[in-house]
Every structure is written in C-alpha cells, then in structure tokens.
Amino acid sequence: MSTINRRSFLAAGLVAPGIFATPWPASGQSGQPTIVDITRARTEPIPIAIPNMAGTGSEGARLGAQIAQVITNNLRNSGLFRPVERAAFIQSPEAAAATPRFQDWRVIGAVGLVTGRVDASGDRLRVEFRLWDILPEQQALGTAYNASLSNWRQIAHIISDDIYKRMLGENGYFNTRIAYIAETGPRDRRTRRLAIMDQDGENNRFLTDGQFQALTPRFHPNATQIAFMSYQRNEPRVYLFSLGSGRQEVLGNFGGMTLSPRFSPDGRSVVLSAIRGGDANIFVVDLASRRERQLTNSPGLDVSPCFSPDGTQIVFNSDRGGDQQLYVMDANGGGARRISFGNGRYATPVWSPRGDLIAFTRISRGQFAIGVMRPDGSGERILSEGWAMEGPTFAPNGRVIMFYRESASRDQRGAGYSARLSSIDIAGFNERQIVTPTDATDPSWSPLIS
C-alpha cells in the first residue's frame, strides 16, 4: 500500500540512535516469553506508560504527541491494556526517550513503557520507538520506521501491533480497516453506500455515491478488493470492487439475484448464494476462469456461506430443516451436517481466522444475540444480546468481533431507530460502539495491512 521502511534494533543502551542492529527473528520463533498472558490481561489489564514521543524537525513534537495518543487509544480500546495517567509521570518524556529511569516508572505501577523519537520535516517521517519491560529493566523491543509524513497514523497502528504482539504473544489487529455500509436518510428510503475506514474509525471514505444500494461488503484476504452486493440496474448482484482503481464489476452470470459473498482464504474464489426458481443455493465462483460450481441443491434458502480458514469446509445458514440453522459441509459441497441446536434461529455464521470458533447471530424469544460456538457446534456462548444485532466479523487475530446493533423505532414514523457498529472481545467483555459519521451496518474486518 505505502512505502514504510522498518528496521529493528536491540539493546538500546549499546546502540546509538540511527545505527541499526540486525532485525528481530521472525515472529513466533524468537523464543522470547510473552510478558503477560492474554487471559490474565482480560481480568487485569496491563498497566502501560505511553508518554509523548520526543520530537525534532518542524512537525516532530506535534506528531510525537499524536502518535502516542493513537497508540494509547488502540491499547486502551483493546480492553487488555490500562494506559497509566500521564499526570502521574515522574520522568520527562524527553529524558525517558534517552534512558528511562526504571524506578520512576515502577513506582507509578507501569509494567511496560513506550518511548520514541519522531523526526519529521518536509514529507519525511522517521519514528524510532522502544518498548521497555520495567521489572527486569530491559528493552523488549526497538524499531525504527521511515515513511512519508501522511502515513503517521499507520505507523502508530503498526507500533501498537508491535507492542500487542511483544507483550501478549499474539498478532494485533490495529493496522487494519473496516469496510461497512454507511446509511443515511429516512428508514423507508435509505441511501446505502459502501464505505471504508481505519479500525479506530479514522480516515473514513465513501467508495460508492449512493445512487445504487450497496450491501454486505467482504474483504479479499490481501485487502485489495471488496466483494459486495449492489442494486445497479435494479438487478441485485454480487460485485467486486477494486480498492486500487475504484472500479467495480459484476461477478458471474447467474440470471437472478446473487448475495452473501465471501472470498476463499486463498483469495482465488468467491462463495455466494444464488437464487434460481424459489430456492437459494450455494455456489463457488473461480475468479480466474469465472466458472461457477454449485455446492448445494436443497429445497429452501441456503445463504451466508463462509470458508474455514484452511479452506476445507464451509459453514452456512439454511432453513432446509424448517427454520434457520447453521450447517457445516465440505468445501466441495458434500457431507452437510447441522451444528446449531440451541433455542431459536441461527444465522450469519462466520469462521474465526484462528479456526477455533464460529460466530453467529441468534434470534430467540424476540431478542437478537451475537454468540460463538466451536465448529462442531459445542461450547455455545452468547456475547451480547439486545433488540437487534447481527453480522459479526472477526478481527484478523480472532480475539475481537465487530457487528452492528440496531435500536427499535419508538413511533410509527420510525423515530429512535439507529444502526451502529460495535466491537466486543470474544470472551464477552469490553463492548464498545465504533464512532462513524452516519448510521453503519454490515462491517467487514480486513486482514492486517502489510
């Protein structure tokens, strides 16, 4: 996407700024113990001190403060970190960026300390950041990034991911985007536009002009394309939208409505539903040849298919047994078996990128809920419940789910209705509304942007 140059350095005391040691070993192979267990961080968020980064150059000080703020917001919003109040800081940010006095940070309760220097002049930005492990008095991480100034937010997200990974031992999800549907206007005549924003709600952009209704965007696994549904020419069909060129094209030629697209994990095909006659069945379309293959052929509505992350199975929603339930089948369409057996109707299944869970919408006794279950249907847990909510999507590390929540109309004119995005930890805590400029539905979480 953008040119961001990354260098790592170790043992800050021994290495002068600007002189780089060899990069870190590849992730997960470093053998370094994580600093805090993620399960423990849920009950006791990690206290971390994030002073403003020291700045040089015309824009350095301003960006040093802004980058520290973005990192602070990311870590706090994860629910797994507790940024220490800045009023408690003893050592100055400038002095800490040179050599932290560990005692000063230990007494205010910090387990980690993030320091940095930002040099920004003209269009060039250089950010050196270090993560300090306060108790053993060690540098845990040190990286320098060179980029163009306009990418400062992305640098802040990348550093947030670095910290998350070093402290918790898992990939983060901060350098990611959300595709969603921006909704405006009265409820019976809504304008629905394809929109995209950073994971934290910044850099919001509308990708379609609203002339045709857009629904259900889903990211390609390399985040360069979005599959979605458009009502162009009054023919609701699945389209592919290229984020590079802004061009869109219809996918396949089914002679009827197509809906609920999802890319395969290898990005080479799209699985979707197509309606012929009275039934909706699941098809897979190969993107190179554009050949379609029918996977289900049942009386009833088979919708919302989603591949397992290893590409061998597909979970989907069907009313073939009378009401809406979740089924898992082999990726070639064979061996469909029902996995949902709780009270109510189940819909919108989506497989976790970790493979361990399937998130879903449940409608039961007039209430909607978002929940997770294991792929064999066991271990069902409800994470959030309310008047109306649906459309879960996993963060790329499988630790957070985003979905949309609607409120009921208070009167016959629809007053009081709203639709907003929310995120929640898969353990069922830290539900937060995502700030969007308009009503928002159908979120799709991108993979980590590289």
Add this chain to the structure above:
Amino acid sequence: MAATKSLLAAIAAAGLLVACSSDNDSANTGGAGAGAGQIRPGSQEDLVANVGDRVLFDTDRSNIRADQRPVLERQARWMGQYPAVQVMVEGHTDERGTREYNLALGQRRANAARDVLVAGGVAGTRITTISYGKDRPEALGSNEQAWAQNRRAVTVVR
C-alpha cells in the same frame, strides 16, 4: 360479517366504476393532463385503487395465503386488460430477521406472487422480480402491526 362482506363488495363495485369512467376520460383526453381525482387506467394508481397492489405473508413464510390469493388473481385479470403493462414484483420482509436471509426470503415471496400471476395467464416476460429484504419497510414502527404490513410482495407498474 355479512355487513363487512357487502361493504367490501360495494367498494369493489365502486372501484370498477371508477376504472370504467376514468377509462373513458383518458380515451377522450389521451391520458395526458388528467384532472384531480382521475386515474389513468393501467397505471400504478389504478392498480392500487381498483385492484390491490400487494399481498401479505405470515412470519418466515413465502406461500401465498388463501386470503391473499384473490388479490393476485385480480392483478392477473387486470394485466390481461392492459396487455402493454409490465410489472416488477418487489418482495419484502419485516425487520425481525438477518439481512442476507431476508433478501433470499423476499425474493422467494416475489417469486411466489409472480407464479400466481403467470398461472392467471400473464406472460412471464411481462414480470420481473426483485427483493429488498428488510431494507425498505413500508410501516416504520417496531411492532407486530408494522411487521405484518412489511411482510409483503408489491406489484409495481414499470
């Protein structure tokens, strides 16, 4: 009950009368610039006022209810009367379902309504269908009464 029935019959008869008289008017005026209260035959307004433009469905069902079938049979006769008319049948659902499933359910409702029109003698080429799922409610309340109105297939003159 008898009183209700006769009232409905009276309304239906009045509707036919309106249709006949407006037919004559439009023949005289060429259909353009019709005055207030006049309805152009073969128009959407004609369909709404004199035939009925929609059928309603039970929750999560797409079969045509026995009490709704006569509306579609009247629509088929009406389309026989105006052979140039082409229609789009829009399928809709209430808000108490998920978006993707409701898109499919709305399509199945539109198809079910179309099938009755075709069985009533209307050429399939004159009918297109579309589903809006739960995304274009007619009644905006969040209650049973609104949901019953929103579970519908609406015939729209193109």
